[in-house]
Amino acid sequence: MIEAEFWDYDSVDEMADAVAGDIGFIVESAIEARGNALLALPGGKTPVPIYQRLAKAELPWKRVTIIPGDERLVPMDNELSNVRALAKTFLPVGARVIPVTGDIADVKLAGNSADARLQDLPWPPDVVLLGMGTDGHTASIFPGADLEDALNAPKARRMVGVTPDPLPPEAPVGRVTLTRSAILSARTLLIAITGQEKRDLLEQAIEDGHSSKLPIGRVLAEAEQPIDIHWAP
Numbered sequence: 001m002i003e004a005e006f007w008d009y010d011s012v013d014e015m016a017d018a019v020a021g022d023i024g025f026i027v028e029s030a031i032e033a034r035g036n037a038l039l040a041l042p043g044g045k046t047p048v049p050i051y052q053r054l055a056k057a058e059l060p061w062k063r064v065t066i067i068p069g070d071e072r073l074v075p076m077d078n079e080l081s082n083v084r085a086l087a088k089t090f091l092p093v094g095a096r097v098i099p100v101t102g103d104i105a106d107v108k109l110a111g112n113s114a115d116a117r118l119q120d121l122p123w124p125p126d127v128v129l130l131g132m133g134t135d136g137h138t139a140s141i142f143p144g145a146d147l148e149d150a151l152n153a154p155k156a157r158r159m160v161g162v163t164p165d166p167l168p169p170e171a172p173v174g175r176v177t178l179t180r181s182a183i184l185s186a187r188t189l190l191i192a193i194t195g196q197e198k199r200d201l202l203e204q205a206i207e208d209g210h211s212s213k214l215p216i217g218r219v220l221a222e223a224e225q226p227i228d229i230h231w232a233p
């Protein structure tokens with residue numbers, strides 16, 4: 001049974017304030033407990049206002065490491081790059097932002113390389129924040145032949161390379177993604193989505209659990225921790 005709580009807001013700005021506040025609080029608590037904090041953050045458009053607010057928080061940023069929870073296989077200066085947006089926002093405040101890909105074009109090799117980079121980090125992440133596409137993908141766990149690789153990778157595996165099928169029109173490229181077990185290893189798992197279409201999809205995916213046809217349903221079906229889902233219209 002998935003333990004998910006929806007937090008509803010009247011506007012995207014209100015949601016962004018709340019989620020940035022929650023992440024800021026978790027960062028402070030993590031640093032107090034362990035001396036540092038690790039955040040795995042999504043790409044896409046939805047989290048941008050959250051990042052803008054979070055970067056304004058007075059936090060010991062030098063102790064914060066940020067990784068993209070998934071990455072598109074494009075050069076880092078390409079505007080589709082997920083780490084590019086994170087670096088632009090969080091490098092100026094002093095956080096360590098770690099790219100997970102280099103210039104490896106082969107999807108599976110890129111996944112191996114991303115996984116090796118993450119094996120060097122203290123694990124688990126204090127926060128994994130997830131977004132979701134209107135096709136039900138989360139991180140870069142997409143429908144397609146690689147879906148099971150991302151869902152059922154060995155527990156210690158942190159990232160894999162995947163080719164979405166079909167390729168999403170807004171970013172039609174190969175990807176690397178946190179695996180399901182890496183996502184679910186998070187000390188805190190948050191989701192932030194907007195719009196009624198995504199809300200309906202996510203509610204259905206949660207209800208369907210293991211039998212969901214959507215990647216996000218398959219991911220959340222194995223969650224053992226409570227999940228906070230932040231939503232704005």
Ligand SMILES: O=C1O[C@H](COP(=O)(O)O)[C@@H](O)[C@H](O)[C@H]1O
Pocket residue numbers: 041042043044045046047070071072082130131132133134138139140171
């Ligand atoms: O391709 C991606 O899409 C999802 C959702 O993006 P959004 O623009 O609809 O918020 C995102 O969570 C993921 O990290 C990204 O690579």
